[in-house]
Amino acid sequence: MTGFTPDLLNRCIACGFCLPACPTYALTKDETSSPRGRIDLMRALDEGILPADDPRVREEAAFCLGCRACETVCPAGVQYGDLLEEWRDQQWQGTGRPLVARLLMILVDARWRVRLLGLLRRHARTRGGPQGPSLMLGCFERALFPKVSRAARRLFPELAAPAAQGCCGALHAHNGDSARGRRMAEELGRRLPGTIVTTSGGCAAHLSSVLGRDRVKELSQYAYERDTPGGDPAETAGRPRIALQDSCHLRNGLDVWREPRAMLERVGTYVELPSAGTCCGAAGTYALVRPRDSRRVLDAKLDEIEAAGVDYVAVVNPGCYRQLDQGLRRRKSRVRAVHLAELLAGERPRRRAQ
Amino acid sequence: MPVKTTATGEPLDAATLRELRAIVGAEHVRHADGDVTPYARDATPLFRARPGAVVHPASTEEVAAVLRLAGARGIPVVPRGAGSNLCSATVPLEGGIVLVLTRLDRILEISAEELLAVSQPGVTSAALADAAAAHGLLYAPDPGSRSVATIGGTVATCAGGLRGLKYGVTRNYVLGLEAVLGTGEVIRTGGRLWKDVAGYDLTRLLTGSEGTLGVITEVTLALLPAPGTAGNGLAYFPTLADAGRAVTRVIAAGIVPATLEFLDARCVDAVEQHARLGLRRDAGALLIFGDDGEPAAVAQRLDRMAELCRDTGAIEVSVAGHAAESEALLAARRCTLPALSRLGSITILEDVGVPRPRIAEMVGHIDDIAGRHEVTIATFGHAGDGNLHPTCVIDKGDDEAAERAHLAFGEIFRTAMRLGGTITGEHGVGAAKLPYLTERLGAAQIDLQRRIKAAFDPAGILNPGKAGS
């Protein structure tokens, strides 16, 4: 099998520095579910030491969250995210792909279906083609959290939000069809010709990798650059205490993590969680494909959130939103998950009664 | 160096697997191809051998039970921490069980009163250092791999690091050990005492024994009060010999600094190409010096070292103004290996040691040997303690280059020994250096080491094919 770009695979010097950064290694303490171990499996595939249908090889391609935390600590600059895409391109052909991922991919594959997803929800929308920057509505966010795009438009009325814009293709890229993922991003780039602003860190990273970083702004970046004022920083009484859940691809792929913190400091007292930068277990389709592992990753984080004594945990990605919202509800926690855009737009959802 | 693979690694027989499962639980015994493939190697390039099974015990009792079983059946057992060693010490060359200690990952105690820590072996070196720092204490050993290397692995290899001259190496901090011998017997050596001469010093013997004498299951470590501050400076010299002379003068002036690291011109070039730190590329060598302690004393020593460098003909000298700048200087040293690794696809990092005054001479020999064998070798290392890391980068699949590198390193080891040095300063013997060990130690000592090994491990199951074999 030669589905790997040799330069990507050869970059790894097997130093193991990535082990302590990996959430799945933290769960198992097993080399085979570490980044270095997975790269070794890829090499074994590449060299024919292991067959493509080896059960553990399949398992690890799925067990990996794709969070790319391993990239940030790698001294040799291994682009693990790219390797994982190439790996899943090979493993997740046809029926090899998890069923849930397959269904979701079909769902968002055509623009009209994406539009349908949001049809009954009151997400933001504007008529006519965009002139200046536009707001990406996302495929699932428009259905699950339409209030986020509304908040974003309230903050930045200049953003056009045409409903017929389709999906960025990140879903495809991370689920074994990177070629289609690229094409979808290119297509979206044509439909939204100027700067694309997105409330999803994951989409921002994928779009940037295809369209270039200049074309794409994640919301906190956009807000930061515009110096968007929040509440009155002088008024400390009654300021909410807010923690943040980084979006993995935003932080690890685009190195954007200062901006959301800076913005949160304008609207409340920012509280850094020890694990703010590590994956919450949402990881794209992961929470649906592997609910058990996803919860194992989440659980320690929920403990932390509750111990931190915060009012909100802010998110910058719809997957994390769903993951934390559900997790906190399950625990009957009083802490609310809320998107950064909502907080910046002045919304202060009430703490849930216990 | 031809790729070392062995045809062993037959899965263990069903009865043995069943018993192993009964000891540690079914999910902690793995033997299928995909499960064990990543355990065929560690951080050492060119060595690979598939284990028969991988076992993850969670307690001393489980380790002991596994060793009793393996001893009775004559099954090799290779202890493994994070697998970050650079001498193929955890490659199971004779198959058998790779015994992974990473689940034993609790820090049991940090005592500010007694200045010590008690830890299980699977805790990383950095985690222990952080826990100590939270109590205002310093765990001094700081191998470059501290974020990943385990306490068990660093004790078993007697890991060094960037401040060996001032602080010594891991062995200087191990007060006591709990270890399981090849027989399955559990022993506790040393303890919480700085002074304790009851019997042979088995703590020191186990330290650096590379998993060939026993499996370390608990470690008691000495801590120090954390220094108030740390600072670094940097000097460029026309040649490495000049840098070597500067080091000699620093130490002759009564300064024992925490950091004295050097990079040769090839390393500087590679670092600059990859990291663009703004280093000068026209010098023959770069020296990073640094110290820690009380702020005023540190500043004074840094200035004095800078002055001595200038007096020895440094082209340019600078001292970092504040902590962030200081860290940035060390970054040049930290990214040397990855920067070099970008020059090819296989990076062979070696680890010779020579008496400090002979560093420049040794590097001269290395350049000469590399030239004769037509391989590129860049050298960096710890100027303070004479530990050099000549590093050769070759391309995957280029067997001829691998063979030339192998010959060149053979000569480098012999040259180091001729200069009164050693074949490995801190990375260990493993399988990679075993062929040179007799030359280093002599026949009588090798014999004695084998007899020692037989006393700890009569069945010869612990990490066979490595030191002591």
Ligand SMILES: Cc1cc2nc3c(=O)[nH]c(=O)nc-3n(C[C@H](O)[C@H](O)[C@H](O)COP(=O)(O)OP(=O)(O)OC[C@H]3O[C@@H](n4cnc5c(N)ncnc54)[C@H](O)[C@@H]3O)c2cc1C
């Ligand atoms: C980029 C890089 C930089 C490095 N920098 C340094 C450095 O500055 N200084 C330095 O000294 N080393 C350095 N190393 C080498 C390596 O990190 C050390 O040798 C480290 O001590 C290995 O720890 P480990 O947990 O990875 O052990 P492993 O690699 O898993 O094992 C190493 C040896 O210890 C034995 N062992 C492991 N755990 C136990 C146990 N519980 N009981 C008994 N035996 C055990 C194994 O059998 C093996 O022989 C570096 C390595 C890399 C990749």
Ligand code: SF4
């Ligand atoms: S840190 Fe990078 S080079 Fe090191 S093992 Fe992990 S991926 Fe490979």
Ligand code: SF4
């Ligand atoms: S992407 Fe995340 S889960 Fe996957 S190997 Fe890297 S750190 Fe581990």
